[in-house]
Amino acid sequence: MVFPTVEFAIFFPIVLVLSWALMSRQHVWKPFMIAASYTFYSAANPLFCFLLAGITLGNHGASKLIHGSDDERFRRWVVGAAVALNLATLGVFKYYGFFAEEVNGVLDKVGLGVPVPLAAIALPIGISFIVFQAISYTVDVKRRVIEPASPIDVAVYLSFFSHLVAGPIVRAREFLPQLAAPRDPRKVALGAAVFLIIVGLIKKVAIADTLARELVDPVMAVPQDFSAPDVVLAAYGFVVQIFCDFSGYTDIAIGTALLLGFVFPQNFRSPLGATSFREFWQRWHITLTRFLRDFLYIPLGGSRGGKLLTARNIMITMVLGGLWHGAGWGFVLYGTILGAALVIEQYFRGLGWRLPKWLGWFIVFHVVALVGVFFRAPNLDIATTVLGRLAHPGPTTLWTLPVVAMVVGIVAMQCVPQRPLDALRVRIEQLHPVALGASMATAIVLVAATVSSQGVPPFIYFQF
Amino acid sequence: MTKRDPYILDRPTGRRVRVRDVLLCVGIAIVLLLLVEGASIRHTGKTMSPGIERTAVRAVGEPAGWVADRLPLSDAVDDMTGWLSPDDKLTGPGGFENAAIVEPAAGAGAPAPITPDYFDATKIGGKNVQLPKLRKLLVTGDSMSQPLDAELARSLTGSVQTVRDPHLGTAISRTDLVDWGKLSVRHATKTRPEAVVMFIGAGDAYPLPKPGGKTVECCGVEWAALYASRVRRMMDTYRRGGAARVYWLTLPFPRSEGGQKVVRTVNAAFAVAAQPYRSQVRLLDMANVFTPGQRFRTAMTIDGKQTIVRNPDGIHLSLAGARLAAELIEARLRADFRSIGG
Numbered sequence: 104m105v106f107p108t109v110e111f112a113i114f115f116p117i118v119l120v121l122s123w124a125l126m127s128r129q130h131v132w133k134p135f136m137i138a139a140s141y142t143f144y145s146a147a148n149p150l151f152c153f154l155l156a157g158i159t160l161g162n163h164g165a166s167k168l169i170h171g172s173d174d175e176r177f178r179r180w181v182v183g184a185a186v187a188l189n190l191a192t193l194g195v196f197k198y199y200g201f202f203a204e205e206v207n208g209v210l211d212k213v214g215l216g217v218p219v220p221l222a223a224i225a226l227p228i229g230i231s232f233i234v235f236q237a238i239s240y241t242v243d244v245k246r247r248v249i250e251p252a253s254p255i256d257v258a259v260y261l262s263f264f265s266h267l268v269a270g271p272i273v274r275a276r277e278f279l280p281q282l283a284a285p286r287d288p289r290k291v292a293l294g295a296a297v298f299l300i301i302v303g304l305i306k307k308v309a310i311a312d313t314l315a316r317e318l319v320d321p322v323m324a325v326p327q328d329f330s331a332p333d334v335v336l337a338a339y340g341f342v343v344q345i346f347c348d349f350s351g352y353t354d355i356a357i358g359t360a361l362l363l364g365f366v367f368p369q370n371f372r373s374p375l376g377a378t379s380f381r382e383f384w385q386r387w388h389i390t391l392t393r394f395l396r397d398f399l400y401i402p403l404g405g406s407r408g409g410k411l412l413t414a415r416n417i418m419i420t421m422v423l424g425g426l427w428h429g430a431g432w433g434f435v436l437y438g439t440i441l442g443a444a445l446v447i448e449q450y451f452r453g454l455g456w457r458l459p460k461w462l463g464w465f466i467v468f469h470v471v472a473l474v475g476v477f478f479r480a481p482n483l484d485i486a487t488t489v490l491g492r493l494a495h496p497g498p499t500t501l502w503t504l505p506v507v508a509m510v511v512g513i514v515a516m517q518c519v520p521q522r523p524l525d526a527l528r529v530r531i532e533q534l535h536p537v538a539l540g541a542s543m544a545t546a547i548v549l550v551a552a553t554v555s556s557q558g559v560p561p562f563i564y565f566q567f
Numbered sequence: 568m569t570k571r572d573p574y575i576l577d578r579p580t581g582r583r584v585r586v587r588d589v590l591l592c593v594g595i596a597i598v599l600l601l602l603v604e605g606a607s608i609r610h611t612g613k614t615m616s617p618g619i620e621r622t623a624v625r626a627v628g629e630p631a632g633w634v635a636d637r638l639p640l641s642d643a644v645d646d647m648t649g650w651l652s653p654d655d656k657l658t659g660p661g662g663f664e665n666a667a668i669v670e671p672a673a674g675a676g677a678p679a680p681i682t683p684d685y686f687d688a689t690k691i692g693g694k695n696v697q698l699p700k701l702r703k704l705l706v707t708g709d710s711m712s713q714p715l716d717a718e719l720a721r722s723l724t725g726s727v728q729t730v731r732d733p734h735l736g737t738a739i740s741r742t743d744l745v746d747w748g749k750l751s752v753r754h755a756t757k758t759r760p761e762a763v764v765m766f767i768g769a770g771d772a773y774p775l776p777k778p779g780g781k782t783v784e785c786c787g788v789e790w791a792a793l794y795a796s797r798v799r800r801m802m803d804t805y806r807r808g809g810a811a812r813v814y815w816l817t818l819p820f821p822r823s824e825g826g827q828k829v830v831r832t833v834n835a836a837f838a839v840a841a842q843p844y845r846s847q848v849r850l851l852d853m854a855n856v857f858t859p860g861q862r863f864r865t866a867m868t869i870d871g872k873q874t875i876v877r878n879p880d881g882i883h884l885s886l887a888g889a890r891l892a893a894e895l896i897e898a899r900l901r902a903d904f905r906s907i908g909g
Contacts, residue, residue, distance in 0.1 A: 104620075109611045123589075204874075289583070291585070292583060295579035528580070532581030541599060548644060557734070
């Protein structure tokens with residue numbers, strides 16, 4: 104089920120009413136919320152629910168074993184097995200086809216044939232987010248950061264529909280404490296929730312989908328038909344598209360969770376205004392960045408082993424982070440370039456160099472736009488063709504006023520001080536519930552008018 | 568200074584309200600949306616695939632649509648927000664909608680005119696006719712036509728203008744999203760391509776109207792005949808009396824048994840529909856290329872290498888599959904037209 108659809112608009116109010124009606128009876132509320140979330144997830148494919156249930160039971164079992172033992176070797180062994188199983192699940196569904204094709208390609212070249220069977224395996228929606236949250240739970244139990252939760256609490260945590268398919272990656276230590284007591288029905292952040300839902304809808308449907316349709320998709324499909332000015336705008340446009348698509352989803356996810364009484368972590372803080380790569384990662388997909396930091400970069404040694412080892416750890420983290428997005432060389436290149444940028448930046452920072460802020464922003468934005476081409480293009484051939492078109496001056500066929508205004512407007516809004524926008528947000532948040540309801544309906548009607556006859560395309564991050 | 572724990576969540580800003588205020592807010596929004604968008608919700612329900620979700624949407628949409636029909640709100644909002652819509656309204660002649668019997672296209676009625684390209688000059692010892700020039704190619708259809716359209720456009724770039732016009736989620740047997748009768752007329756009169764590649768039918772299992780107001784369910788011979796009539800009219804429209812060639816792709820068999828039954832009928836309808844037009848409407852047999860013996864397969868050997876040619880959904884072609892299909896189409900285009908680059 105996708106957020107901006109009629110199906111979700113029917114599903115959510117029913118769940119909202121029943122959730123608050125059952126809130127005081129937690130023994131009923133929790134099974135209800137699991138049932139609602141599994142219903143939400145089954146809309147894509149009911150079979151995926153078995154996978155979700157399996158991940159839940161497996162990680163709950165592992166955490167119980169870990170918690171029940173004082174033998175550090177045993178605890179380490181169990182957590183290792185649990186993480187390996189989680190990653191194996193991810194590997195089979197997400198990377199098997201890529202792995203088989205590449206291995207077969209190499210073996211075939213040296214005359215060993217194609218021994219790995221090929222299969223097109225359907226990717227369960229949001230599998231990466233589910234697996235990462237499951238890992239965070241089991242590892243945090245091992246680290247004694249949290250106590251193991253009851254199986255039903257783990258099931259609520261992993262299946263909670265607001266964050267189920269595309270994050271934010273909510274850590275168990277953030278979510279489970281909120282399950283400890285019923286949410287307070289006298290303290291719902293209605294204004295903040297409605298504001299986020301409205302903003303998320305506008306970002307996703309009115310901006311991201313329009314940019315995709317009018318600008319990015321045509322260039323990425325047949326780059327040969329476009330000259331440098333169009334390609335440049337499409338590269339900028341994709342940065343804005345993916346920001347609006349993903350942060351729009353996150354806004355709606357956080358907003359719906361707030362209406363149900365839950366608080367989720369922020370996932371974006373004006374990343375397109377970042378003036379350094381380090382700052383970019385502190386603002387972009389924040390919950391993934393901190394997951395990679397806590398579960399990969401720091402266990403690898405972080406910045407503790409000198410400059411070379413730090414650079415190695417950054418590169419490993421960033422390449423694997425790139426590969427997390429999908430099985431393809433474009434994603435590897437995406438992670439590699441951004442990792443190299445971080446390493447280079449760190450090197451010069453160590454020398455005491457500081458760039459002017461405007462220059463730092465310019466470099467970061469353009470490197471992000473460059474790697475966006477590898478991220479978006481269906482394969483490396485097309486990505487290189489897109490970049491090759493930069494050497495072909497020609498007419499601007501896609502530079503329409505709405506498209507340019509969207510690209511410039513979204514980037515500019517993140518580069519200016521936040522106060523005017525914050526003031527608007529605070530004003531909307533203070534509105535009376537009736538006015539908020541009317542505002543939400545008006546926003547939905549206006550946003551719906553921008554939907555093409557093809558409907559609302561899936562969120563980009565659904566595939567991850 | 569103590570370092571802040573990054574896992575203590577930022578509390579949301581703004582005032583806190585009671586749950587009854589939340590329900591009041593959501594209730595107001597729902598009532599307004601039902602009054603304004605009731606007809607759209609009903610329409611959405613009609614276009615969804617059968618299942619629980621469709622039942623739920625229709626249960627809400629039918630009464631909401633009934634109420635919305637009796638209020639002027641919906642039309643007023645449509646008038647106010649129409650400028651935001653990215654779609655051109657599909658108007659004009661040739662629609663299938665409400666047509667129990669599909670009439671022949673305008674100018675048709677007589678058998679298709681026989682033109683020299685019906686004959687293979689080498690076989691009858693005649694002089695070869697000069698092949699026509701291909702300037703504009705239209706690649707269209709439902710979701711099957713993607714990413715085939717981009718593959719063809721990329722490979723023909725520089726020599727042929729390729730117009731890509733996919734309409735996802737549409738079908739010849741349904742007219743609510745896109746009426747292919749009208750769309751084919753618009754393509755033929757406005758786009759005016761010399762060649763059309765059509766790849767459609769993956770979702771074609773909707774009941775078709777027959778004379779007397781009743782409908783026929785997929786996929787018996789009666790449905791196939793009604794369906795083939797629509798297809799034939801589209802083929803006739805696209806060939807523009809012989810001024811254009813149509814390349815109609817048969818559907819590779821899908822993984823699901825239910826889907827295979829539909830595809831078997833749809834492909835048979837394509838074959839029957841194309842009969843009068845011979846070389847002007849060529850059936851390109853993708854079913855046999857990708858699913859020989861009507862048996863689904865995920866991968867096949869291309870250039871000596873096992874390659875995945877179908878998407879995990881078991882219906883659509885993968886990028887590699889679309890590339891292969893594009894190569895086969897391009898080869899056919901080269902045989903039928905001159906001055907195609909490459």
